Amino acid sequence: MSLEIKVPPVGESITEVTLSSWIKKDGDQVAMDEVIAELESDKATFELTAEQAGTLKTIAAEGDT
Secondary structure, eight states, rough: OHHHHHHOOOTTOOOOOEEESSSOOOTTTEEEEEEEEEEEESSOEEEOOOOOOOOOOSSTTTOOO
């Protein structure tokens, strides 16, 4: 079973974020709530965590918005 990872709301005034880096690599095992990536806006940097345990399959590249 796969789970689509979505960018959570990060603030009312922030309308766009960029995937600045993957902390985990494609194919890595991840635990629930483990940090898997960093997102960046013009105002701040945010950590993206896994919503459940499993194997990470990435389709977005660093720098994607």
